[in-house]
Amino acid sequence: MARLSGLRLIMEDIATSMGSATGREWLNLGIGNPADIPEVSDTWRRMTAEALDDSFGAVSCQYGPSRGLPTLIDAIVGYFNRHYGWDIGPQNVVVGPGSQMLCFIAATLFTGPGEVRDTKLVLPMTPDYTGYQGLSLVPGGVAGVEPILQRQDERSFRYLFDMPAVERLTDVGLMLLSTPSNPTGRCAAPDEIRSLVSAAEAHDVPLMIDNAYGAPFPRIGEVTTPPLRHDRVINVFSLSKTGLPGERLGFAIADERYISPIVSCMANSTLHAPQLVQAALARALNSDVLDSLVALEIGPFYTQRRKFVKSLLLDRLPADIAWRLHEGEGGMFFWVWVDEEWFDDLALYEALKARGVFVVPGRHFFTEPEHSRGLGLHTRQCFRVSVTPDADTITAGVEVIAETLGDMRAGSMRIRDNR
Structure with missing residues (x-):
């Protein structure tokens, strides 16, 4: 680090x-x-100005809860339950200062030296976002599984998951991937996600899916596969690619057994994410402005x-x-x-x-x-x-x-x- x-x-x-x-x-x-x-810039400027006028004193001049502003937590819960038919509550959500920080916290909590064995953060397909390689506090704490390289026509090729290699690993603490991928733009298909979930279950670890480019926002690409709600999956979402990279805001949705320790780590490290932009995001979610x-x-x-x-x-x-x-x-x-x-x-x-x-x-x-x-x-x-x-x-x-x-x-x- x-x-x-x-x-x-x-x-x-x-x-x-x-x-x-x-x-x-x-x-x-x-x-x-x-x-x-x-x-996009104009809309975020308007959302932020409205949040500034309505709640500056409450959100910028006071400390807040480490899980996130209650108004934003409620907006996230309502949005995903309404749009995807999920059944989540506030206990399933945590807001952080950027999705990369949430990934770092998860890697710190779920990988590294342990009482029984040492475990690693595993990228089930490389190449993947290079920022993941700096998430471990332990030298050699990040491992990547090489893909199967498949030439297509004269000007195209594609990577495939090497699932047997993923399944053979013995030192997994957390699996992490981006979809669509940075750098390749590859979207993991639903059957591939299911295979990764099965591997996570076999290893008895969580699977963290970084939706920074995917659904529901910013949904950059032809494939709009909805995020998967599963007791092994930690879904991470970011506001960066929707036009606010400098505000460092992201959130994670998962079972309480994963979210609760992340909230504690937030409290012990950075207290909470910036709150004015949280208030702006809550307005954008509740009004469907972000979907528009x-x-x-x-x-x-x-x-x-x-x-x-x-x-x-x-x-x-x-x-x-x-x-x-x-x-x-x-x-x-x-x-x-x-x-x-x-x-x-x-x-x-x-x-x-x-x-x-x-x-x-x-x-x-x-x-x-x-x-x-x-x-x-x-x-x-x-x-x-x-x-x-x-x-x-x-x-x-x-x-x-x-x-x-x-x-x-x-x-x-x-x-x-x-x-």
Whole structure:
């Protein structure tokens, strides 16, 4: 926890480079922020202003309960019971300062040294959100299960869960995955979720599902599989991708046996999540404003933007290079695999940086990229492209990526010929 992970070093490098006083124009396709959608920003500004006028003294000038504001807890309970037919109560909900903090608390509570055995946080499929790899206080406390790699057509591929490998594990304390996935955009299908639940039951551990890009909000993608209510599942939801990443607000829903210790950990560490934004979210849930934003603004925006970026990549990346896109159903990114022995993701990162473009190298989304058992070079042959910058920035950046890949290939051919 006292040192930056590989990807955080990359993001720090991007921020430092873009913030330097060189006057250089940068094209940042590595950005993880949600897109700037004016209608979304305006709505949150209005919701926050209303909360400010109605309850500033009560929520910003006083401490509150560690579980979350009662008005928000009630709004969450009512929303999920109304929309999904669940039967949850306040005891099943906790609000935290961002979903990542809730994941960290769960990892701290349910994994690590134990009286009977030491356990790990297990990512049942990598690549997955690189922030998960910093959630353990124990060195080596996070393990990832490599996927089965399946080539589709000439320009696409897909990862599949290696369920036998998940089932064979002996040191599981908590399983965690994002769906749709960051970075691939892959949505776990209902039958895959059921298989993971069965594995969690066999290991006698919880399964934590991070719905940061999924249903009910922001619901970015073609697949809108509802979250699963199950006594083994801890569902985590975030406000970040609905337009409020800076406010750090998320919440978890699960059985009381999981939620109660998380509430206690909140009380012992950070007291409670920021309360003014909690009041704004309660208003948005009770009035169905958030559902309207998803249906009318957020969903349509990302549907069109994903189509645009996919078409751009297919049209502009070199035809004589064996590259593929992961078949993703949602999320804010495209995951590109350059299936060539000469390709290296960090080399691409440095070459693009020299030309004023940023992408995110892919190796940091794998837990052991240098010691892959079955994927070989693949863990160092991928990179992530964001769809959230403006269309002109994306177009110009993809042009530079295409040129750079061509130059890398030509350089590799010259080295090979000189041998």
